[in-house]
Amino acid sequence: MPPSPPVTASLFFTCMADALYPNVAMAAATVLERFGVTVRVPPAQTCCGQPAFNSGHRKEARKMAAGFLRAFDGEGYIVTPSGSCAVMVKEMYPVLFRNEPRMLDLACAVGERVYELSQFLVDVLGVTDPKSAFKGKVTLHDSCHLLRGLGVREQPRTLLRAIPGVELVEMEQSDRCCGFGGVFSVKNPLVSCAMVDKKIERILATGAQYVASGDLGCLMNIGGAVSRSGYPVKPIHLAEILAGPPADGNAP
């Protein structure tokens, strides 16, 4: 049941979904609207600055973070289909602005409003049935930031289990990093590939048709290796499963 009074949420769609996987952002909006949420899309948003921050380029990161805070200044929930971007805003902005009291206040105020999609659906809206029509054997990769940064472990599972056509199968060490790590995968491609190979081994061992995640970075990494080697599994964002059968276009 949609809660009353009606909820408004700003969609923080992330630069990655914007440029590479617009379907994922669209799916997130669809799911939110299904539960009566009025979705706003602040047009001035770009990138939260995570790639710059994680590679140590703090000046550039501050610039992007300031832009983000301007775009999302205001009220109401901010919902994103990305665990790591949520952690960036909630946990890392305070580090980035620790010497700028005014920005720090703004960062904390904005950060408090940020939720990852499955966390928002389950913890805030109290969704128990995602009302999705999806068929298939799905295994879930616990993205590091979602799991350890936000403590989100059960929410996506709760949602997946409630979808009648979905068979959720757990892989070994679902919480082990897939080797993406943003710039890590560029700076240390050999290690990153070896790590994703191990991840894919565990995914394939489940016999799942889909590997789902709440983070596009992981899916791009796993998907890149799957597509190159032709493994029989399809990476998919949690939002797409929740929204229903995958649409045409870029799939992770």
Added chain:
Amino acid sequence: MIPRCHDFTRNVARALSNRNLQSAISRTTDRFLSHRDAAVRSFPGDFEAAREAASQLKLSVLRDLDVHLSRFIEEAERRGASVHVAHDAAEAREIAVRIAQEEGVKLAVKSKSMATEEIALNEALESAGVEAVETDLGEYIIQLAHEAPSHLIAPAVHKTREEVSQLFVDRLGEPYTEEIPELVAIARRHLRDKFLSAGMGISGANFLVAETGSIAIVSNEANARMVTTLPRVHLAVASIEKVIPKLSDLPAMLRLLTRSATGQPISSYVSVLTGVRRPGDLEGPSKLHILLVDNGRSAILKGKYREILKCLRCGACLNICPVYQTIGGHAYGWVYPGPMGSVLSPLLLGLREASALPDASTLCGACADVCPVKIPLPDLLLELRGDARAQGHRTPGEVAGMKGFAAMMGRAGLLEAFERIAGVVSQLLCKDGKIPWLPFGLSGWTDRRDFPAPAVQPFRKLWKIKRGIAPWNR
């Protein structure tokens, strides 16, 4: 040991070409981890509360380290030890060599110690004509192989049983056997003479107890006991942050250390060594030297990286680190591997030598989850990355890329225009929505993975189409 952290990329390539290494490391670390998990589950009491208490204790020690150290020195000397303080590795080597020479030592037996690896003591002793023999089985194996330890508590973790068997054939002239008890027996036989004829025993220390001037050592082989009690002279080498205030603080630390390391409630042996042999004592050295190594720690203590000095050297962060599991300890290029090493090595050696190490992490955070003293390893790694870039450890391509990225992300309108051009161009150039090759600095990504092609319509544009908002109406 000569640092090779600057060769990180090459070290990694070498490690990845060694299949044996990868499977040997994963096997052992996975076993340690599952034992640790079981030990945490069956922990008597609240494990989280114990971690927090240990973390607080270590922090409080670090706040007044000089006070605790001077208490330790005073108490140890009162009980007959000679305490030496070395400011850097060179001074530490000098002191240790001088002690060996003054005591007329020709042969020293050692039990595993990271501090002596850090100051490269074995090499220094050797060039002074003192033979130093490692007696911990793992450490003995890698000494035979002329290698460095690759794990804090399992120095030969990277070697398979077959490799060890062959090593014993080649270096000791023993018949080939893959039976572990036989391998242990061979090592024991070769080491027995060394124990009996050594003039000096060299050990590390897991803890220094200020209240009593004692040294606490945990081990699972009896070698540490023999090293510290059989020879006439005992030299203990420890870095200064190992001090804890009271003997009663020891149990709380030990139960976290051994559980985090191997999942054991307690190690097979715990030695608490206090002072020299007194009249009537049955065993113990008649001379005890304690060498306290600073080697840059006083400086770390003052800054934002102080928490790394809480480290107990349990190795849990190595075991759980998917990067360590993939590349092993040698790739990190110096004595301290894994997440703790990626923080400590740049601090001890400088970012010029080791700026690649903080980048060698996906920041997945698993290390911080298992650290018994709650060191925020990912935060420290991120901090080091910031410092590295600020000190100019960055490539021109990286700088240009970041500046370009930041500029592009500066205005949404500009970004959208760029995204649409990229989307259209990519549709012309790529197949099936994939980019099989990225240029220059990014080519590593696409060596074995595809990259997704930019979408023809970015989401922000799609949304406007769906909602009928004109592009200029923002």
